[in-house]
Amino acid sequence: MGRWEPGARGRLVVAAVDLFTEQGYDATTVSQIAERAGLTRSTFFRHFSDKRELLVAGQETLSKLLSDGIAEAPAGASPLEAVAAGLQRASTAMGPANRELGPRIKAAVAASSELQERDALKSVGMAAAMTVALVARGVPDPTAHLAGELGVLAFKRGYAQWSDGDQDDAGGLAQHALAALEDLRTATASLG
Amino acid sequence: MGRWEPGARGRLVVAAVDLFTEQGYDATTVSQIAERAGLTRSTFFRHFSDKRELLVAGQETLSKLLSDGIAEAPAGASPLEAVAAGLQRASTAMGPANRELGPRIKAAVAASSELQERDALKSVGMAAAMTVALVARGVPDPTAHLAGELGVLAFKRGYAQWSDGDQDDAGGLAQHALAALEDLRTATASLG
Numbered sequence: 359m360g361r362w363e364p365g366a367r368g369r370l371v372v373a374a375v376d377l378f379t380e381q382g383y384d385a386t387t388v389s390q391i392a393e394r395a396g397l398t399r400s401t402f403f404r405h406f407s408d409k410r411e412l413l414v415a416g417q418e419t420l421s422k423l424l425s426d427g428i429a430e431a432p433a434g435a436s437p438l439e440a441v442a443a444g445l446q447r448a449s450t451a452m453g454p455a456n457r458e459l460g461p462r463i464k465a466a467v468a469a470s471s472e473l474q475e476r477d478a479l480k481s482v483g484m485a486a487a488m489t490v491a492l493v494a495r496g497v498p499d500p501t502a503h504l505a506g507e508l509g510v511l512a513f514k515r516g517y518a519q520w521s522d523g524d525q526d527d528a529g530g531l532a533q534h535a536l537a538a539l540e541d542l543r544t545a546t547a548s549l550g
Numbered sequence: 551m552g553r554w555e556p557g558a559r560g561r562l563v564v565a566a567v568d569l570f571t572e573q574g575y576d577a578t579t580v581s582q583i584a585e586r587a588g589l590t591r592s593t594f595f596r597h598f599s600d601k602r603e604l605l606v607a608g609q610e611t612l613s614k615l616l617s618d619g620i621a622e623a624p625a626g627a628s629p630l631e632a633v634a635a636g637l638q639r640a641s642t643a644m645g646p647a648n649r650e651l652g653p654r655i656k657a658a659v660a661a662s663s664e665l666q667e668r669d670a671l672k673s674v675g676m677a678a679a680m681t682v683a684l685v686a687r688g689v690p691d692p693t694a695h696l697a698g699e700l701g702v703l704a705f706k707r708g709y710a711q712w713s714d715g716d717q718d719d720a721g722g723l724a725q726h727a728l729a730a731l732e733d734l735r736t737a738t739a740s741l742g
Contacts, residue, residue: 435742436741436742437740437741437742438741438742439742474674475667475668475670475671476667478667478670478671478673478674479666479667479670479671481670481674482666482670482673500703500707500730500733500734501737501740501741503703504700504703504734504737504738504741507699507703508696508741511692511695511696511699515692538692541692542692542696543741545692545693545696546696546738546741548629548693549628549629549630549693549696549697549700549735550627550628550629550630550631
């Protein structure tokens with residue numbers, strides 16, 4: 359078998375999420391994930407160090423895209439405009455495969471307390487990455503912290519709308535995430 | 551040994567947090583926690599079903615206090631005024647023992663990825679509890695969601711200030727949490 363398997367990484371993620379949903383995260387082994395994806399264990403280990411890492415890898419990529427987008431926003435951008443640039447950058451990395459995966463990941467997370475904890479930590483990691491990137495732009499605390507949390511809420515709400523909605527809807531994730539951010543910005547006026 | 555041990559629950563929590571910090575969450579056993587607290591394993595099991603439950607128990611109490619406070623806020627209260635009532639209610643349950651525990655919990659969480667995940671899930675649970683209580687008051691989404699997140703941020707920031715600060719400072723947790731909520735409310739004006 360050659361060293362390179364086209365699409366192996368994506369096939370492993372889909373197989374893993376399906377198995378997590380069917381039988382739980384704890385009961386799923388690396389061998390089962392590889393078999394379901396039609397790949398070998400050694401191919402799995404060329405992509406991920408273990409099944410936990412399979413979940414973490416996407417999170418680190420996402421956090422980096424969010425902070426890169428924030429860092430590269432124009433100098434005069436407001437905190438939320440910088441967050442919007444981060445959401446836009448992160449959205450470019452999320453294609454049709456991520457969209458189809460959304461409902462499956464949701465089902466897997468609903469079925470596993472361990473995945474709920476990982477998912478919660480993912481949100482905290484994304485918020486922290488955005489907050490740090492905003493502070494580096496000179497946004498003072500707690501505005502930076504608040505804007506980072508709004509960014510996570512907007513990403514999650516936008517992703518849910520994009521992923522749960524009509525798959526023929528041509529709008530990308532960016533469109534949904536930016537609309538969600540605008541809804542949240544508007545909502546700040548009615549907090550009292 | 552009698553069925554009732556005065557202060558046993560609190561002693562078990564302090565012993566557990568210290569052991570988690572010293573040797574990690576995974577390596578700590580129920581027997582070690584009981585021994586450190588000067589109690590028996592059977593006393594431990596009268597209070598908690600396992601070491602994980604020891605961490606979860608406080609979270610459920612806290613979420614209930616937050617939502618009770620929100621539910622019982624005056625009918626005309628704004629979303630953030632209702633959140634403030636929730637923070638006030640939850641703060642009444644946090645005394646000097648919780649304050650002293652703060653830095654220890656922080657050290658234990660910093661040392662364990664499993665505790666980081668639990669801590670993240672705790673924040674998500676608190677936000678969900680507040681959001682549900684706000685929706686029940688008729689606060690529309692996403693305002694309810696946003697106000698719930700602000701409540702969690704305010705609680706965490708207030709708790710850190712209360713717990714890290716001068717222990718002779720006579721102000722209670724409520725005072726710090728409400729000041730943090732006010733800071734966050736003010737910060738919404740500078741999001742852009």
